[in-house]
Amino acid sequence: MKRSADVKQVKHVIAALCRLLAAAGLDPVPPPDSFRRAKFGDAVQEDPFWQLLTDVLQTAGVVSCDSSEPTAERRKLVAAGLWQSGFHADWMYEGEEGGAVSSQELLLALGWLLATGALESVVMKRVQKLDRMLLTCTPVLPHLPADLHVDSASLRRLQWLIGCLRHQRRMLLSMLREQTRALHAVLSASVAAAPSSDRSSAALEEECVCVQQLCSLLEAYLKWKQVEDVFWTWMDSVVDLKDPINGRPKHPTNENPGVCCHGNSRLEKLEAVLLRLPAAQRGQRRRGGDGKDREGGERTQGGFGVSSSLPPVLSSFPSLPSLSQVCRARPRLEEPRRRPAGGPGGRAEPPNELQVSEAVALLLHAEAVLMKRRDEQRLTNRTKLQESIGRLDELVLIPP
Amino acid sequence: MSVLTVQLGQCGNQVGQELFDIICSDAQEGQRKTYSAASCERFFHQTAHGDLVARALLIDMEPKVINRSMSMAAKSGRWSYGESSHFSQKQGSGNNWANGYCVHGPRHRDAVEELVRREVERCDRLAGLIAMMSVAGGTGSGVGTYVTQCLRDIYPSSFILNHLTWPYGTGEVIVQNYNSVLTLAHLYQLSDAILVHENDTVHRICSRLLNIKHISFSDVNRVIAHQLGSILQPALTADSHGAYSRNPLGELVSALACHPEYKLLSVCTIPQMASSSIAYSTFSWPGLLKHLRQMLISNTKMEEGIDWQVRPPADSGRSRSLAGGSFNTSLANLLILRGKDVYSAETGGIDDPALYTSWLSSKEAFSLWKSPVPFNKYEKSATLVSNSQALLRPLDDMVGKAWNMFASRAYIHQYIKFGISEEDFLDSFTSLEQVISSYSQLC
Numbered sequence: 001m002k003r004s005a006d007v008k009q010v011k012h013v014i015a016a017l018c019r020l021l022a023a024a025g026l027d028p029v030p031p032p033d034s035f036r037r038a039k040f041g042d043a044v045q046e047d048p049f050w051q052l053l054t055d056v057l058q059t060a061g062v063v064s065c066d067s068s069e070p071t072a073e074r075r076k077l078v079a080a081g082l083w084q085s086g087f088h089a090d091w092m093y094e095g096e097e098g099g100a101v102s103s104q105e106l107l108l109a110l111g112w113l114l115a116t117g118a119l120e121s122v123v124m125k126r127v128q129k130l131d132r133m134l135l136t137c138t139p140v141l142p143h144l145p146a147d148l149h150v151d152s153a154s155l156r157r158l159q160w161l162i163g164c165l166r167h168q169r170r171m172l173l174s175m176l177r178e179q180t181r182a183l184h185a186v187l188s189a190s191v192a193a194a195p196s197s198d199r200s201s202a203a204l205e206e207e208c209v210c211v212q213q214l215c216s217l218l219e220a221y222l223k224w225k226q227v228e229d230v231f232w233t234w235m236d237s238v239v240d241l242k243d244p245i246n247g248r249p250k251h252p253t254n255e256n257p258g259v260c261c262h263g264n265s266r267l268e269k270l271e272a273v274l275l276r277l278p279a280a281q282r283g284q285r286r287r288g289g290d291g292k293d294r295e296g297g298e299r300t301q302g303g304f305g306v307s308s309s310l311p312p313v314l315s316s317f318p319s320l321p322s323l324s325q326v327c328r329a330r331p332r333l334e335e336p337r338r339r340p341a342g343g344p345g346g347r348a349e350p351p352n353e354l355q356v357s358e359a360v361a362l363l364l365h366a367e368a369v370l371m372k373r374r375d376e377q378r379l380t381n382r383t384k385l386q387e388s389i390g391r392l393d394e395l396v397l398i399p400p
Numbered sequence: 401m402s403v404l405t406v407q408l409g410q411c412g413n414q415v416g417q418e419l420f421d422i423i424c425s426d427a428q429e430g431q432r433k434t435y436s437a438a439s440c441e442r443f444f445h446q447t448a449h450g451d452l453v454a455r456a457l458l459i460d461m462e463p464k465v466i467n468r469s470m471s472m473a474a475k476s477g478r479w480s481y482g483e484s485s486h487f488s489q490k491q492g493s494g495n496n497w498a499n500g501y502c503v504h505g506p507r508h509r510d511a512v513e514e515l516v517r518r519e520v521e522r523c524d525r526l527a528g529l530i531a532m533m534s535v536a537g538g539t540g541s542g543v544g545t546y547v548t549q550c551l552r553d554i555y556p557s558s559f560i561l562n563h564l565t566w567p568y569g570t571g572e573v574i575v576q577n578y579n580s581v582l583t584l585a586h587l588y589q590l591s592d593a594i595l596v597h598e599n600d601t602v603h604r605i606c607s608r609l610l611n612i613k614h615i616s617f618s619d620v621n622r623v624i625a626h627q628l629g630s631i632l633q634p635a636l637t638a639d640s641h642g643a644y645s646r647n648p649l650g651e652l653v654s655a656l657a658c659h660p661e662y663k664l665l666s667v668c669t670i671p672q673m674a675s676s677s678i679a680y681s682t683f684s685w686p687g688l689l690k691h692l693r694q695m696l697i698s699n700t701k702m703e704e705g706i707d708w709q710v711r712p713p714a715d716s717g718r719s720r721s722l723a724g725g726s727f728n729t730s731l732a733n734l735l736i737l738r739g740k741d742v743y744s745a746e747t748g749g750i751d752d753p754a755l756y757t758s759w760l761s762s763k764e765a766f767s768l769w770k771s772p773v774p775f776n777k778y779e780k781s782a783t784l785v786s787n788s789q790a791l792l793r794p795l796d797d798m799v800g801k802a803w804n805m806f807a808s809r810a811y812i813h814q815y816i817k818f819g820i821s822e823e824d825f826l827d828s829f830t831s832l833e834q835v836i837s838s839y840s841q842l843c
Contacts, residue, residue, distance in 0.1 A: 178525045
């Protein structure tokens with residue numbers, strides 16, 4: 001009973017999304033049932049979803065295409081658009097030779113686009129088309145002088161200017177409300193007027209139609225926002241349905257099968273941050289040695305069995321577990337009963353597999369070490385500050 | 401676009417009644433259709449019979465002043481207050497800010513908010529709210545502060561201008577400085593701008609310019625109403641594109657009070673004379689503006705007894721101290737010219753950069769409004785609304801006196817028993833000291 005109620009609710013929610021997409025000017029929009037079928041990879045739904053993805057990407061301005069249609073180009077266009085918005089999937093890199101893309105994959109891609117705000121872009125474009133009196137301002141990049149003086153006078157001037165902008169914004173909002181009221185009055189008057197009235201002008205009728213479409217669009221958007229959460233819960237079920245083994249990226253991003261399909265960009269950023277750490281800490285790594293002190297439960301890179309291609313900086317904390325190793329290693333929840341019993345080979349953990357409890361212990365240990373260092377640094381800073389104060393005559397500082 | 405006026409306490413209700421009287425008679429004078437229509441839309445709504453009903457609420461904890469204001473309005477025959485646009489109780493606030501703010505305000509919040517909502521719904525579009533009150537007593541100051549807070553909560557994006565009447569320095573109420581400090585400190589956070597009239601200053605205008613022998617509160621209120629009317633009546637602004645501005649409060653606040661530490665505004669008007677003398681006087685714009693400029697920089701509110709020796713200092717000579725120098729540095733000024741030949745009037749040097757603080761250009765700091773329609777029987781009149789150091793000394797005096805009383809904890813128990821603490825007093829003093837410091841450093 002509950003299940004059928006949930007199914008009905010999901011259908012209503014997807015129908016709200018379809019109405020919003022239609023009101024936003026996209027045509028054609030697959031019916032709600034197509035979404036359900038696509039969840040299970042129905043081949044018939046592939047073409048409608050290819051078209052929908054193309055329309056969304058083009059309307060939102062993520063990609064543009066001059067050619068009138070060829071289906072082969074459409075796949076490239078969608079792949080390019082999805083890549084621009086940060087989505088990655090195997091089929092995007094395979095081209096036509098990779099075979100057909102299931103409607104389930106396309107549905108997931110659509111979900112990604114909606115989550116990144118493509119829907120709002122599409123809606124906004126439609127609003128701008130319908131409301132010709134809408135003010136659109138492009139963001140202005142301020143050109144700050146290279147020798148910017150930050151003194152109290154400049155700050156006060158800046159505060160004044162910010163205040164002025166705030167007041168202008170409030171006045172603008174007020175005028176927009178007045179404009180809306182006036183439009184509503186015009187619309188009401190024109191709706192009340194007889195359709196065959198000689199006095200109604202074509203321009204006014206056109207304006208009325210635009211305003212009505214605008215109202216429908218805004219209403220559809222509001223309805224969608226009220227039920228959006230249910231859609232994302234349903235999309236989670238689509239993701240869960242996807243086979244996790246087959247879902248691994250087939251393209252060789254790197255040697256390590258445990259790396260997230262979104263690539264190593266986050267790991268690279270982490271490495272860049274760690275590269276900026278003081279050289280003294282690298283010295284500790286040299287003194288600590290590589291994997292010599294396995295006693296006391298401290299793990300080093302050798303203990304994880306990770307390949308030696310690990311960047312040296314990541315093991316520059318002999319007492320601190322390498323964060324990338326913890327990230328790369330896949331937490332393993334199962335009991336190690338699949339390992340061959342006994343034997344030295346069986347004792348070594350499979351590469352890049354780490355028990356959840358071990359990962360937690362490592363991270364807790366890392367946290368404790370970092371907090372200890374932070375406290376030591378604070379104490380050093382306070383001592384230095386007190387020494388500086390002591391050197392200043394006739395100055396009393398009251399600490400907070 | 402309409403402005404809703406909330407009249408609070410005895411002073412607020414009396415000044416408000418005079419203000420609407422002046423505005424109505426000014427709007428209905430002569431054949432000035434566009435001006436009249438703009439003024440009436442802003443301050444009145446019309447009944448089915450064509451009668452003008454003020455867009456105003458009258459709030460007091462005693463019924464006497466409200467009843468008198470309503471009957472005087474009705475007697476004028478030209479306008480009236482709404483039959484149900486008032487709220488009063490049977491007991492006052494005892495000249496106690498805490499009684500007004502902590503007891504009466506919350507107790508009657510729902511009723512007052514309902515009145516406000518009903519009145520706002522009658523407006524096609526709300527341009528903003530003006531709360532009028534004094535700071536010396538208990539209702540205007542305490543209830544007025546609470547009501548301002550409610551207005552801010554209900555209409556967070558509307559412009560709120562507070563008009564305050566500061567008491568005579570010699571004292572009408574012994575705890576007036578406490579009430580004043582508490583009011584100002586709270587309003588600084590809630591209000592967009594605070595327009596101040598000092599009783600002492602207006603009293604001198606009545607005495608020396610208007611030659612009134614026995615000055616009553618009614619005379620003082622009429623002068624205040626004249627100055628307020630000259631600000632609030634329709635005018636052509638830089639942003640109104642040839643039509644009377646539809647956003648008077650927004651434009652006023654944008655012109656003068658963009659910085660959160662500088663919200664105190666003062667007013668001076670020229671000419672001001674007995675009505676019997678007006679017909680025999682002629683004025684020129686250069687003459688009027690020359691006097692007005694000197695009134696600004698020497699910080700006098702009357703065209704009589706101006707100190708012509710005060711000059712803008714040289715760049716190196718700007719003083720930062722409260723005591724040093726008599727030159728009044730401005731942060732921003734709004735000049736409003738009304739009357740004949742207004743389009744040919746120059747600014748009279750009031751946009752001179754030397755008059756302003758160094759961190760704002762005179763282009764940003766100076767604004768000019770004009771109206772070709774003479775106001776309140778003056779063929780030509782100029783009003784200067786100024787955000788400057790003009791109120792610095794009176795404010796400092798007020799805070800100083802309040803602090804001296806607080807230091808000995810005089811009368812504090814009367815406030816504490818209604819629910820505010822010494823911490824609240826200290827916070828208020830701190831806020832106002834910051835305001836004093838900011839204005840002192842204006843150079």
